[in-house]
Structure formats: structure tokens, C-alpha cells
Amino acid sequence: MNIPHILAGFGPLGTPELLIIAVLVLVLFGAKKLPTFARSLGKSMGEFKKAREEFEHELTKASDEVERPTIPQTAEKRQPVASSQDI
Numbered sequence: 001m002n003i004p005h006i007l008a009g010f011g012p013l014g015t016p017e018l019l020i021i022a023v024l025v026l027v028l029f030g031a032k033k034l035p036t037f038a039r040s041l042g043k044s045m046g047e048f049k050k051a052r053e054e055f056e057h058e059l060t061k062a063s064d065e066v067e068r069p070t071i072p073q074t075a076e077k078r079q080p081v082a083s084s085q086d087i
């Protein structure tokens with residue numbers, strides 16, 4: 001049995017499939033709870049997008065720190081040499 005042939009029937013969702021899914025959601029959740037469900041789904045998607053953007057920002061920041069050479073800092077600060085004008 002070849003698995004790719006079995007999965008060949010699962011292509012992109014068309015209009016009939018989306019209508020069947022919409023009817024099932026309406027039956028399962030009911031018309032009264034559908035707005036609440038949609039609102040919570042929207043909030044979840046917003047939080048997911050925010051987390052993804054923060055993760056990408058952290059990756060970019062870490063990548064920049066790795067690419068940028070760091071300047072070693074000494075424990076002591078050097079004192080400026082006094083010139084003849086300062087004396």
C-alpha cells in the first residue's frame with residue numbers, strides 16, 4: 001500500500017467542503033454561540049500573530065548580535081595621559 005496515493009484525495013478545500021464545514025460548525029455551536037466563538041477565534045489568531053512577530057524580532061536581534069563583532073571591554077579604565085598644557 002502506497003501512502004501518497006491514499007493522501008492524493010486530500011487536496012485544497014473547495015467551496016463545497018467549506019460549506020459543509022460551515023454547516024457543521026453552525027450545528028455544533030448553534031447560532032447564539034457563533035459570534036462568541038468567532039470573537040474568541042479572532043483573539044486567538046491575534047495573540048498567535050503577536051507571539052510570532054515577537055519570536056521573529058528576537059531571532060533577528062540574536063542574529064544581529066552574532067554577526068556584529070563585539071568589542072572586548074577591560075576591567076580597568078585607562079587614565080588619560082597628562083599633557084604639558086595640563087601641568
